[in-house]
């Protein structure tokens with residue numbers, strides 16, 4: 001929990017996310033963020049958003065670094081180190097992007113038919129994460145299939161596509177298994 005978040009008594013009011021729009025949040029307030037009351041799902045979304053901003057900055061800085069001092073390194077030691085840093089930053093950025101996507105999906109979700117939450121926030125996030133992962137393998141496959149040969153300079157494009165098909169099937173299976181485990 002960041003310093004922006006302070007607890008408020010449960011059920012005191014409705015979450016203020018989207019309160020000035022046609023689609024206000026339907027959940028009750030559990031915490032405040034920068035002094036405004038929100039539900040846990042929206043606070044989580046804001047917190048991940050802050051983290052995402054940090055990694056966006058890190059990624060932009062590392063790419064700028066590459067087009068400057070790293071490119072000028074004629075000996076190679078600095079370049080080797082920089083590659084490692086860039087790889088780590090790209091990995092972290094991808095991870096936080098996936099978490100932010102899952103958190104947004106969860107926060108945007110409407111009430112269940114009974115009006116009661118059926119999943120814990122952790123379960124919801126895990127379910128969204130698994131679904132997004134399965135979809136992403138499929139998106140990557142179709143993007144690669146349609147990409148013109150002069151754009152994708154990949155010698156073994158169809159081998160990669162096959163790997164993505166298998167990964168999609170496996171991810172879909174994991175998603176279905178988890179859904180079953182939750183009784184959905």
Ligand SMILES: [Zn+2]
Nearest residue numbers: 015025039042
């Ligand atoms: Zn909310």
